[in-house]
Amino acid sequence: MTSPEVVRPFPDSEEMEVSFGPQHPATHGVLRVMVKLDGERIIDAKPIIGYLHRGTEKIFETETYNGTIPHTDRMDYTAAATNNQGLVGAVEKLMGVTVPPRAAYIRMLLAELQRLSSHIIWLGTHALDIGAQSPFFYTFQEREIILDLYEEYCGARLTLNCMRVGGQPFDLPEGWTGRCKAFVDQLPARIAEWERLLTNNRIWKKRTVDVGVISAKDAIEWGLTGPPLRGSGVKWDIRKVFPYDHYNEVEFEIPIGANGDTYDRYLVRVEEMRQSVRIVQQCLAKLPDGPVMAKVPKVIKPPKGEIYFSVEGPKGELGYYIVSDGGTKPYRMHVRPACFINLQALPEMVRGLLVADLIAVIGTLDIVLGEIDR
Amino acid sequence: MSFWGFLASVFQVDLLQGLSVTGKFFLHRKATIQYPDVKPVPADRFRGMFGFSEERCIVCHNCAKACPIEIIHIADHFEEIEVEGKKKKKKVLDRYDIDVKRCMFCGLCEEACPTEPVAIWLTTKSYESAAYERNERLYFDKKRLQNWDGVEPYPGVVTPEKGQMPNDPSGGAAGKAGEQKS
Amino acid sequence: MANPWIAFLVVPLVKIVVILVAVILLAAYLSFFERKILAYMQIRIGPNRVFPRGWLQPIADALKLFSKEDIVPTRAEKLVYLLSPVITTAPALVVFSVVPFASATTLFGLLKEPVTPYLTDINIGILFILGVSSVGVYGIILGGWSSNNKFSLMGGLRSAAQLVSYEVPMGFSVVAVLLMAGSLSLVKIVEAQKQAGVWFFLPGIVAFFIYFVCGVAETNRSPFDLPEAESELVAGFHTEYSGMKWAFYFLAEYANMVVISSVATVLFFGGWLRPFPNVAALAFLDVVPPFLWFAAKVGFFLFCYIWFRATFPRYRFDQLMALGWKVLLPVSLANVMAVGLGVLLMGGAR
């Protein structure tokens, strides 16, 4: 059901228009929400974006295919590996390249570690917005280990630039799999600890149950993907429906929520973290050896044509629509940004709630302004 | 709510659980390090400050072409040199500038460099090159890329001038023999 | 009391100076301890750069706040904007005049005859404290309104509703103690606990719990820190304040925390009494001077404040009001009945 029409006890009382952001502690970046308030109740919320628009898609048209990869790191700057995975997957599909299994497994490892890191940022900041300060530090402590693993592999912690068209630029340093396994084996215990702080904490439940409810029909209507869609009970995950990169050789479940409120999305993401741990463990066990780069010409020139390829990013379906005119530079490269489309449902989810819930819903949508503004 | 649930909520079991977690961490080993005295150890492949060696550079412009934001400016000219009687034209490097203030340290220039070991590399483990003035201090020309004037090398790392190699940032200090470890 | 001049002018003046300096220093160091303890709970170290290991951090903060530019928002109500921090801080300090720290002492023999360390002991102690401490809310409301900032206005209105609605259950929980003690004066309450031989904490466990929860809400602290919820209202009512004016609000908040903790100690944990005061077997505990007992108990409560802040998320505004009116008020009323009945059965009122 869509959120109820706002019942206004004093209809002729004058509304207060407040601007949340773009410089605001809880908008996860430069998002501005023009909120019409009747007292504390939200009558209407209008997100205003574009403060971080860097014209990435225009820059794509002036770069070679391998040159665009550092730019994709900066779109969803909390999930650089999955951004790269989407781009290189699309170009490889257009060129008909099959990636050696070892490269594909390394990509799955990097992507799942990135999902863990992105969900960790989400949990830390979401709890911080609702008032619980400590999970932020406990979660970021674990994320430091993931960033160290990335630094050992590709030399950078956030803007990885760690994949190339046709495979991986370099192989895993020795000892990396051991450190990765040690980290991933102890993570479920850490997650259980964070859950003891939040999951059945009565204040956390009061702040998240029945807040920002969106039904499955509305979620599909508003084009939500990723945890917001799964939170409303739709079992939909690109890794299961269109498996890429050997995801079909790895077992994992897709957690779904029951009634699409903030608490269900919280449970879905925490369960997704556990599933990612399972995937990483299986990838480490089945890591094949062999080359990490397919036979791909030094200058990437995909054939004329258009292709759409999408990966399951931590925020939702991240798609790349590439139109190539046969040259070394993409003619047109459009990104289907999961956060941009998820944010569109914000007014729908927030109408009639209180100001504090606006912050909780922005947190549960897990938006990153780099991907929204591109 | 079940009877036990009611009892638990009266005795605030969920709140006490939360308190126990923060209490446990109260005695936990702390994670922060005191930066200026204790420096974090970058990994071997860490993409830090540029290293450049002029004699290995064959002026092929590959790095300038590979750079996504075109911040490597190279100028060269040809010279006639006598090699065993035959006249040979040799490319000489005049200007090799990197506009480090706009660089995003993506490492594509290092990958594009055909020489072995590479002439331009980032695995120098040095990251302390902050500057107060935007344009002057962060625009590295050929000489400065080698003597690192204005860059604080990471302890144990020497500047390219003193023999730093891409995979041996300490410039042979570690392995005394100083041979190139491929 | 040979010379009235000394007895009624010099001694109270000395006490006032000592108490004021102590409270301001305590509030400053409480901010340091809060940052340290909060940091330790969040696996980091907290301030440790000023003076070896950070001990002079509060002094450094005070100096910084002194030297900060005094910014007044353009269309703010100048007079009200400047006055409201004072309206908040003054009551928080005045309340300390009634809090009994320790029994009469001769300062280890320095003085000829024992003198009482606390300033006065008026016979309506509790009423005075409740009355004066609720004046502080005006400073918050006026400060929020006068700084001409939507977020501050909302912060101010929220704190008004919150304080009013938590004053009532707190009052009732205090009534439960008065029934047991039979007098409003704080010193007599402590003596009553001494005679009863048991702290009022045990019979009045529910009253204590409600009192402490309302105390946390009164001082806008952790699970109830809505007026200054940084994630929603940027910084709540003190968004536009900076420098010393902000420091006043800061001082008031910590002073109020100490007030609530010390009143809780006096009412429920037997002020300066040692645990189980008349049990002879524990006589060896008397070697610890009474003031240290009082300080230890207040310290424990302050640690709980900080512990709450590290752990609990924040209530939403309507849930906060619902908790105040629908849960705490009825339970405190029922508790007053129960304690009244108990006192009646146990030998009539004093």
Place this chain on the structure above:
Amino acid sequence: MGEQDKVAPQEQAAPKQPWEEKPVPPELKDAREHPLAKEIAAILPDAVLEAFELAGQVTVTVPRERIVEVGRACKDRLDYKFLVDLTAVDWKERPEGRFDVVYWMHRFTDSARLRLKIKVADGVEVPSVTGVWKVANWMEREVFDMFGIYFADHPNLERILTWEGFNGHPLRKDFPIQGIDTGAAVYPDVYPPGGGPVAGEGGES
């Protein structure tokens, strides 16, 4: 040559792995007979102007003015409930319409995906599909902002990524990469473009 044969026999024996050969790009096939394209042709006889298939993805070109009708039919009758993506491509001097507006739909029942494409000349209005899929609202606003394609009866067609007073459409091919003078107060950098104390004479452009 002898030992080279001896050394390499096991390689010849092992079949060439797909990633060891030169990649074979997928070729463009006409997809009129493709079941997905045939479905649309069945319910809307003359709607399918052309249909292609590349790497398993079917693209159907439909006439511009019937896009809402096709969209509603796809959503209600062929239950493409989920509009995944909506974007545009600028083909500059293409005779039959400068822009391609591309709709990418998805069906949950058998998780099939179909791409609708319409050809739009510059300055011609495109009927908005926000009535069919609510998610198209912001996507159409972005296409308008970036390409200048107007969408008829869109609830609030205004710029979404650039600011109100911006007088250009960045993703058009004739929009210079260096940007245009937007009248916004921009502080010129002290140094010439290309940076550096020495004016960039002849450096790598």
